[in-house]
Amino acid sequence: MKIQGIIFRLFILLLATSTISVKAQEDWRNIDWGEFIVRFGLSYVAPNDAGTSLKYRVLQQWDLYNSTWEIDTAQTWQISGVWRPSDRLGFELMHINSAAYDVTLDNFTGNPGSSQIQLGDFKVSTTLAFANWYFLDPSYFFRPYLGAGINYTDYHTVSISRQFDEYLMDSGMSVAPGALNMGHSWDWALQGGIDFNLDFRQFRYPLLINLAALYYLSDTDPTVNFPTELGSDRLYAHFDYNPWIINVGIGTKF
Known part of the structure; x- marks a missing residue:
């Protein structure tokens, strides 16, 4: 029992x-886990670029003295995901992929009759994380927001131009072609945007249109490495990327 x-x-x-x-x-x-949003779109990137002259660790190369970096704007694609646990708060992860640039050195004095020389080219990919604050509740057709966060920026697919390689060898600085290196950075980011909800018929997965403006800080220390008769040497510079970006995206929420 x-x-x-x-x-x-x-x-x-x-x-x-x-x-x-x-x-x-x-x-x-x-x-109730809130809303999840996925978006895909295009980015227009306008770098607020500034670069110091290429120089040795201590001495300045005269042909490159007071030269400046010149790069154009770029267009690329971006993808993002947003988790909104409440009506006013959202967390966003965004990736802007491979904006491509050609670098020209202005105020260059090494080529008679020309004040410019092509330095090389590179691509920039950036991943950003934001905390967003929404000013209106979900019942509105449009929802403006502001966000602050961080960014990781990778400068990749870097190559030096044939023109700059020829300058290095013709001037006696190098005995063979060199290499341009850029690196990566971590820094702050800000954004402001508007989500437009086109859920007129209460679809299961409504259509969303997004417009956003971003600004983030990013800088790196490029080098030009090249072989010499005694071994190797390099030129140093500092580059501030700091772009303004306009995003146009389309997506859905669930």
């Missing part, structure tokens, strides 16, 4: 535990 009583009590305990577990699992499934 004692053994049967113990078994009965264990059975009741297991049944109660299972019931509590099932209820807890049902409660977890019923939690």
Whole structure:
């Protein structure tokens, strides 16, 4: 009888535990996790670029003295995801992919009759994380927001131009072609934007249009490495990328 009583009590305990577990699992499934948004779009990138003259660690190369970096604007694509746990707060992860640039050195004095020389080219990919604040509730057709966060910017697919390689060798600085290196950076980012909700017929996955303006800080220390008769040497510079970006995106929420 004692053994049967113990078994009965264990059975009741297991049944109660299972019931509590099932209820807890049902409660977890019923939690309101808010809205999730995915977007894909285009980016127009206008670098607020500034670069110091290429120079040795201590001495200045005269042909490059007072030269400046010149790069154009770029167009590329971007993708983003947003989690809005509440009506006013959202967390966004965005990737802007491979904006491509050609670098020209202005105020260059090494080529008679020309004040410019092509330095090389590179691409820039940036991943950003934002905390956004929405000013209107979800019932409005448009929802403006402001966001602040951080960015990781990678300068990749870097190559030096044939013209600059020829200058290095013709001037006696190098005995063979060199290499341009750029690096990466972490820094702050800001954005402001508007989400337009085109859910006129209450589709399961409504259409969203997004317009946003971004500004973020990014700088790096490029080098030009090249072989010499005695081994190797390099030129140093500092480059501030700091772009303004206009995003146009389309997506949905669920």
